[in-house]
Amino acid sequence: NAGVTQTPKFRILKIGQSMTLQCTQDMNHNYMYWYRQDPGMGLKLIYYSVGAGITDKGEVPNGYNVSRSTTEDFPLRLELAAPSQTSVYFCASSYGIGGGETQYFGPGTRLLVL
């Protein structure tokens, strides 16, 4: 049981390039989330999904897109990368619908946009 896995671990992008951050979970969780973490700050929600085919915007969605074609996978797409997107990106998942559910996090992807 690998939990939540993310690839790549680290990436450098040039301004204007695009990339996809991969996230996979093997716990059969319904809910999946993408966060970004900037230095000295908490986690900001980018997008989330309540099940395959259903996604919704979080707090900071601009410049990102997501899709959820399967329960296991929740990729995050960056179009036209900007220096402001330099951050650490975490994918997380949880099982239930209620607010008391624990979120399980991946190890993160560090992205540097130059």
Next chain:
Amino acid sequence: AQSVTQLDSQVPVFEEAPVELRCNYSSSVSVYLFWYVQYPNQGLQLLLKYLSGSTLVKGINGFEAEFNKSQTSFHLRKPSVHISDTAEYFCAVSDNTNAGKSTFGDGTTLTVKP
């Protein structure tokens, strides 16, 4: 709307000393409260959570937290810290009105010195 304030951005402490990391929250409905820990270069993992019932919650690694509804606080404590407790600690709040999404504080860096 819900919010979380972690009152200390950095807490230095000597090994075997007690520690308290402070967290206040704001919400108009009943809440669930979490403490997560992030070790260097890793994702977040759950330390403990409060759902209902006893206001004193015990978690992993000897940590505990007390839910105080009148003071809207959820402070994390450990009676004797170890070097290995050096990490970033995040307080989070969620409820049943927001698709189970959590709001995270900005984090407290706990540094345990020998």
